[in-house]
Amino acid sequence: MDAIITVENLQAFYVLEVMGERKVIKAVNGVDFAVLRDEVYGIAGESGCGKTTLLKAIFAALEPPLRIFEGKVYYYPNGERVDAFSLAGEARRKLRWTYISYIPQGSMSVFNPVKRLRITFLDFLKSHVGGKREEELLTLAREHLVRLGLTPQVLNGYPHQLSGGMRQRVAIALATLLKPRVILADEPTTALDVVAQRAVLQLLRDVQKEFRSTIIVVTHDMGIHAQITDRMAIMYAGRIVEEGLTKDIFARPLHPYTRYLIQSLPKVGDKNTKESAPGSPPSLLYLPPGCSFHPRCSEVMEHCVQEIPPLKKINESHWVACWMREG
């Protein structure tokens, strides 16, 4: 299968100057993976493990204090490989929103609160589609909304007039206006009730079917991954600790941390209290030695404290970074 995004040994850190002292927050700390054409790829993990930072790096949205220390992100428009960090000016403008689009965490941030949505959609189209009159661009926007099962009437209102779920769907519609090949969606369902969640998931599925886009979904909610992703990665303290087909991850989680994430999901009729991982994630400023998860791991061995386990291939599609799996 063809890759559509590859990430190689990516290290993306926040570098802060605090009272004359340099602090380095290792938010993405050596990440490797490939996302394939047409798939829905999930990224899971607790709050603060680096999911949003990873998406920002993939989108090449690198603003201080975020800096790339190592590694590469590649795009594959027209089959050729393009280094995402080397793109600038017109070359970058061309690929953004047509090849890759990004729906940031918290849909409100993509809209201007004092402008009607019509203006936001128009401004977006004006800056990317040349040689068309305003009325033609509006028709494009309306047709796109209808194609995604949304009413074009939303364009007449202001962002705050929409419910959270509808606003998120309109944010997805805006980000997919130019039919991007890859869509990065950061916590698209978080803070929505289950009915609104279902509508957003359905919309993402529709977008994927309609435009044959590849979707990378970031969410801490394992239930969402179970519903929508084909493959997924589990992140812990800036690294991927397990990757595989979603069905295999749920049926046979290999990393102790993944097992905690799955165990903490509620099941109908199960009244036992849920066991989540004891303790809390490490500070990304001061990572523990060896495996970052070892202070919380019930199966910790001596070696885990000494050396970081590499991501190891267990079978064709399942990878895990755990010394227990090293035999």
Ligand SMILES: Nc1ncnc2c1ncn2[C@@H]1O[C@H](COP(=O)(O)OP(=O)(O)OP(=O)(O)O)[C@@H](O)[C@H]1O
């Ligand atoms: N602009 C910033 N400046 C400094 N540190 C930051 C900045 N943004 C994020 N961080 C830190 O980087 C780490 C990773 O943050 P990130 O937002 O990528 O996590 P996340 O997995 O998306 O969390 P959540 O599930 O809460 O959205 C955290 O420790 C966070 O405090």
Ligand SMILES: [Mg+2]
């Ligand atoms: Mg986040």
